[in-house]
Amino acid sequence: MYSAGPLILSVMFLPVLSSPTNYLIPNIAGDDAASLLKSLLQYYQNGCLVLLYSHASLLQNKLWNVLEKSLSDNLVPVTVLHVEDFDHSLLRFQCIHRKLVYVLLNMGTNAENSLPKLNNFKKVLSNPDLRGSTWVMFHEPTVKLDELFSDLPLPFNYEFLVASPSPGDLVVLKEVYRVEHSLPLTVSRFGSWGRGVGFLGPKNSLYERRNDFQGLLFRTANLNPPPAGEKVMNQLKVDGYFNKVLYVLEGRLNFTTEHKVPKDRAYGSVDRNGTWNGMVGMLVRGEVDLVVGTLTMTSQRLDAVRFSVPLVSSTHAHKEREKMEWKRGDKQRLGGIAVTVGAARKSENHLGG
Numbered sequence: 001m002y003s004a005g006p007l008i009l010s011v012m013f014l015p016v017l018s019s020p021t022n023y024l025i026p027n028i029a030g031d032d033a034a035s036l037l038k039s040l041l042q043y044y045q046n047g048c049l050v051l052l053y054s055h056a057s058l059l060q061n062k063l064w065n066v067l068e069k070s071l072s073d074n075l076v077p078v079t080v081l082h083v084e085d086f087d088h089s090l091l092r093f094q095c096i097h098r099k100l101v102y103v104l105l106n107m108g109t110n111a112e113n114s115l116p117k118l119n120n121f122k123k124v125l126s127n128p129d130l131r132g133s134t135w136v137m138f139h140e141p142t143v144k145l146d147e148l149f150s151d152l153p154l155p156f157n158y159e160f161l162v163a164s165p166s167p168g169d170l171v172v173l174k175e176v177y178r179v180e181h182s183l184p185l186t187v188s189r190f191g192s193w194g195r196g197v198g199f200l201g202p203k204n205s206l207y208e209r210r211n212d213f214q215g216l217l218f219r220t221a222n223l224n225p226p227p228a229g230e231k232v233m234n235q236l237k238v239d240g241y242f243n244k245v246l247y248v249l250e251g252r253l254n255f256t257t258e259h260k261v262p263k264d265r266a267y268g269s270v271d272r273n274g275t276w277n278g279m280v281g282m283l284v285r286g287e288v289d290l291v292v293g294t295l296t297m298t299s300q301r302l303d304a305v306r307f308s309v310p311l312v313s314s315t316h317a318h319k320e321r322e323k324m325e326w327k328r329g330d331k332q333r334l335g336g337i338a339v340t341v342g343a344a345r346k347s348e349n350h351l352g353g
Contacts, residue, residue, distance in 0.1 A: 027165035028138055028163070028165050028171060030067045030069075031066070031073075032171070032195070033067060033070070033138060034067060034070030034071045034073070034074050035070075035193075036171060036199065037076065037101075037103070038071075038074045039199035040101075040199060041099075042199075043199055043201050044099055044101075044134070046098065046099060047099025047100055048077070048079070048091070048094075048095035048098050048099065048101060049071070049076055049077065049079065049101045049103060050078075050080075050081060050091060050101060050102050050103065051068075051081070051103040052083050052086060053080070053081075053082060053083065083123075088100075088127065088130060125152060125153050125154075125158075126153050130158070133158055133159065134158075134160075135159065135160040136160075136162075136173070137160070137162050137163065138163045138164075139162045139164050140165075141164050141165075145162065145176060145185060145187060146185055149176065149185060154177045154178050155177070156177055156178065156179050157206070159175060159206055160175060160176050161176075161190055162175075162176055162187075163193075166192070168194070169194055169195050170193070170194045170197075171193045171194070172189070172192050173190040173193070173201075174187050174188065174189055174190055175189075177210070179212075179214045180216055183214055183216070188209070190202060211252070212254045213253050213255035214254060215254060215255065216255045216256070217255070217257070217258060218255055218257050218258070218289045218290055219287070219288040219290070220246070220259050220289065220290045220291070221259075221260055221261075221262060221279035221282045221283060221290070221292070222238050222260065222291075222292050222293060223261065223262070223267070223279065224238040224239055224240045224243060238259050238292075241311075242292050242311065243292055246290075246292055260282065260288055262277075262279050262281070262282055264277055264278055265278075266278030266279070267279055267280065267293070267295060267296075268281055268283075268291075268295070268301065269300075270304075276304060279291045279293065279295070280301060280305060283305055284304055284305065294312070295307075
């Protein structure tokens with residue numbers, strides 16, 4: 001089990017209308033789905049459950065009446081909202097100090113009529129404020145996942161789980177994601193749920209499980225050009241502590257880097273018009289995905305970009321002329337690696353924090 005800041009758990013169901021009244025899809029009953037939801041809430045240290053729907057007719061469907069009753073019987077309070085009324089900030093305020101659990105209610109018997117319904121939630125799934133969230137979809141194996149998610153965003157730092165029935169009254173959960181939108185869908189086992197057994201999930205964290213960027217290219221802003229850097233195969237190779245850290249990560253996480261030097265050779269400050277220069281400016285404008293170097297964390301920069309965990313802490317001293325004595329100054333936090341809040345596509349999807 002892990003916990004890394006506010007976690008949002010969202011669940012999407014694709015029931016089959018021809019199934020028995022109390023079944024969401026063949027071999028997954030409504031009360032089983034409710035028990036699975038409750039187990040997931042416990043796995044993620046409990047939270048608030050919010051059902052989101054896109055069609056009013058869905059609320060009159062008996063399948064969802066069964067689900068709502070089963071959740072009530074399991075003492076799980078539920079809030080129901082139309083997707084157009086979705087307000088993550090308000091819900092987080094109302095569910096302060098607790099986890100938010102979003103359940104997306106959807107209808108569809110196959111990929112052909114499920115995709116239009118799923119696209120109703122595309123705007124919600126694309127919300128950058130939901131990075132680090134978790135989604136679950138109950139899925140009939142006859143529908144191919146590649147077809148189902150062909151045009152939907154499944155960011156690297158979202159936890160999207162697909163639950164399917166399995167022999168022995170088990171429900172197997174698999175996580176699906178893309179390292180980058182143009183790359184193939186990645187599918188791996190997440191855990192399972194069974195009657196009398198409960199939920200068995202992974203013991204390692206999201207980023208411990210997702211340790212392969214599949215050769216993705218990251219553009220970096222850098223202030224270590226030659227002679228500190230050199231050209232190798234027409235690519236700028238740079239030196240320095242933070243770049244050595246980056247090269248270690250390259251080997252372990254399977255990605256490549258392309259280094260760029262800002263024309264003004266500045267670290268990054270903002271003018272009166274709110275325009276950033278230097279490496280921070282390149283990051284804000286989306287010209288690069290990462291800034292690598294001794295970039296001090298200031299309040300202005302923290303409003304514009306996101307920093308990695310500080311790699312170096314330094315102290316400084318200043319001398320007062322009158323008293324002629326040395327005093328220790330405040331610590332200076334050097335982030336080393338920074339990513340944009342929303343401008344850089346790859347950094348937003350892959351280095352959430």
